[in-house]
Amino acid sequence: MSIGSNTLVLDNGGYTIKAGLVRGAEIDEPRVIPNCIARDRGKKIYVASDLENCRDFGEVQFRRPVEKSFIVNWEAQKETRLILTEPPNGLPVLQANCDQMVFEEYGFASYYRGVADSPSASSFNAYHDVQTIFQAPATAPNVAPAPAEVLMVVDTGFSQTTVTPLLRGRPLHSAIRRLDVGGKLLTNYLTRLISLRHFDVRNDAYIVNEMKEAACYVSSDFKGDLEKSWKGTRGERREEYLSGAGIARDYILPDFHTRSKGVVQEFDPSRNSKARRLAAAAQSAEDVITLRNERFTVPELLFNPSDVGLRCPGLADLICQSLQQLPVGLWPGLLANIVVVGGNALFDGFIQRLQREVVQRVPDDCMVRVARPSDPITYTWRGAANLANHAHIERLSVTKQEYEEHGAAWGRLSARVRIRTDTE
Template identity: 30%
Template sequence: MTEKCLILDNGSHTVKCGWRSDKSPVNLYNWIMRPKDRRRQFVGTQIDGCQDMSNIHITSPFQKGYLLNWTAQKTVWDSIFSDPLKVSPGETHLIVTEPPLNFTSIQEAWDEVMFEEYGFRSLFRCSASTLTAFHYKQTHTDSQCCLIVDAGHAFTHIIPYHNGKQITAGTKRINVGGKHMCNLLKELISYRQLNLLEETYACNLIKEDVCFVSTSFCEEMELAKKKDPSVLCEYVLPDFVNIHRGYVKLPDVTDDPDEAKKPEPNKEQMIRLSLERFTVPEILFNPSDIGIDTMGLTEAIVYAIKQCPTNMQPHLYNNIVIIGGSSKFQNFKERILKDVRSCAPDEFNINVYRPEDPIVEAWKGGQLLGGWPGYQNIRVTKSEYEECGPSVCAKKLFDSIPVGVNNT
């Protein structure tokens, strides 16, 4: 009988959860959302039933990238486990992700909740970067090294791996993520056009729809000054009556002015965006723009590689893997390739790989791990936890999946 294995990629923004046999995971916000009247809360798949997202109050289980509100998190998990997936923990093996460099106290709470409150048969806990590195190793068998760039919601991590083992000396964190970009966009729009400081949900959609990474910042600024159509765009905001999701308003290209469709007055509320579109993602490459004293993404990638053994460095430059929601920005891959090429030694090849869907790449790594022959040796079973306590988790669940050259 095939074991039931559940993969739970528990991000601070979205939860990607599904069985190992599924083609794709259930992808839901890791939030509890309450409308203005606060009379009802929406969790998991219930969020689709919330008709008015204006001024909605969002409760996240995560604070500064770490899981601290366990009551809220269990509410989200209960919703996912009961409705879309119908999980029976006592019959299920669990692979779950946690933030890199997680605190020991939080890890112990993870193990306690999963074993004592839910009662899963076994547990393997690691970072999304580790599962991505495992997936990359299994699908690129000639590559023993890779550098994972995880551009997440709260942080951006740069982590080098060798045969599935994390190289701690080269691990680097940038305290900038999708949340900081959303907050900056809210401030820019609110200061210049319309007060959207309480519209986190809407601003996050605006960011995803219109923002892009600049490959030539000075040239983009000149285009913005000239109001060039390649930079300038109009965005129609949702009113949650006739328009439930905002969208980019396309320019009218009709030659005949009599046939041009005229917008109906008071039907659409629009904002105009130009330089905000590329200055917001730019803070990932230059955090000092918003007063964060840390190195930018390109500098951090080069720094992380230089902390690794000399013989690994050319292989790491040649196997840069980018994942996370922010990696979906237009020109994100090209910007990293261009900037790293200018900083790396001339004799090294630079290759940046972005999966087809960088958001679910870690979940796919969990799929492969669930069927890997060595998986049974690295997971912690419930009987082991009951016999040895949390110490067995601390001993076995280190943030690596050691794999041999021959993937055995």
């Protein structure tokens, strides 16, 4: 069967879909589309990119097809190949369901995704010129003719955070580790803090998520920042607290009339009293939330999930656990090539904090390098797009004809054999 030269690359994330076409050597810019169905307070429905037309995100309700990074709800090109990202160690029943939808519902000509013994979503990050991230990143992404020899990928996204060591583009499954802390949990935690300290925002997850992305950061001195933002004992107001200590920020909430997005401003100690005077005069005032230790205690869950009672190690310890499952000879290469992707990588201070904590936990003779690509959200998609131009992509893919003749189980087995043959 002759397959067209068009390949649709789809990175189906929990928060956004990154999608774009690869036409031979030409790689389109990916579209980043909200991966959800939303309903506003007027009961109007928005599907995916329709969300851009929503003018009031107050009390918007969301339904998402992805849970814990796996597709669980499929309510979402005859001559087109599909490359679909998938998290590592997926459940076979979800993989079979995915195969069925791709071929029987959407009718793609051929299909490649991460199966049990083949590259997962994290593996696509190996199909870059990885060393440019650690030195002088180019303005245009370089296409790697072969996957990076050794790479440690930290994918911290909406649903979870995974640590995946890669050897020649293939995940070492016994060493993959997962942390059930992602952007969704961080947003929920910030929602809870604001609802307790300010006013109820439990129905405004979209607004809180924007607040998190705009105002939160990873602290390099958590205890010191916590001390600076401490109010003091009852009846006491510490000077650092009153002045904001360089930590406090005012977040102006959107009113969806004059402002469609919230705005972060420098802390103004007089703003709260001014707002009270205006309210007393029955005049409308801006809705302001003063963020103090919320700014850094929320991202801190990535490094210390026990702060909210989760019985799991932090990200740096997770990397060390992954290394413990591998031969010591691989440690130097993996530690020198740690690439962080996903939306949470955009927190200020994240890379510096992770590198410092990993350095404290590994042997002194190991060089540790942690880097983030210029666009960590689409980096995995671009790696998959580079794979679409790989010389053996047709051998790696399973065609619709093969699926119809032999079934999904044969397709997965065939893909494994092809990958082993190709790498050998």
